[in-house]
Amino acid sequence: MREAHAAVGAYSAVKYGYVRQVDVHSHCIGLAMLMMVLGVVFDSVIVGERTRLWIAAAPAEWVGNVSAGVILQSASPGGMLASALRLLARRW
Numbered sequence: 001m002r003e004a005h006a007a008v009g010a011y012s013a014v015k016y017g018y019v020r021q022v023d024v025h026s027h028c029i030g031l032a033m034l035m036m037v038l039g040v041v042f043d044s045v046i047v048g049e050r051t052r053l054w055i056a057a058a059p060a061e062w063v064g065n066v067s068a069g070v071i072l073q074s075a076s077p078g079g080m081l082a083s084a085l086r087l088l089a090r091r092w
Helices: 002-041 049-075 080-090
Strands: none
Touching (some): 002 049
């Protein structure tokens, strides 16, 4: 029984890391699709230079927050800093 519990615990740890990796991958794919659409219409949209800079910088901030949050979650599951970064990234 002890070995069974150890095996389930090991599986859980591997599964947790895998889910984190899939999460980042799927979010980055979605961001890439959004950036392609924005790239097509970016020159057509009439907005100020400051707004253009914000539109260009926002995805970079999002990717940084999500990536840092996932790395921290993988390193220390249940950590408060990792959860805070992920929540910050979800505001987008």
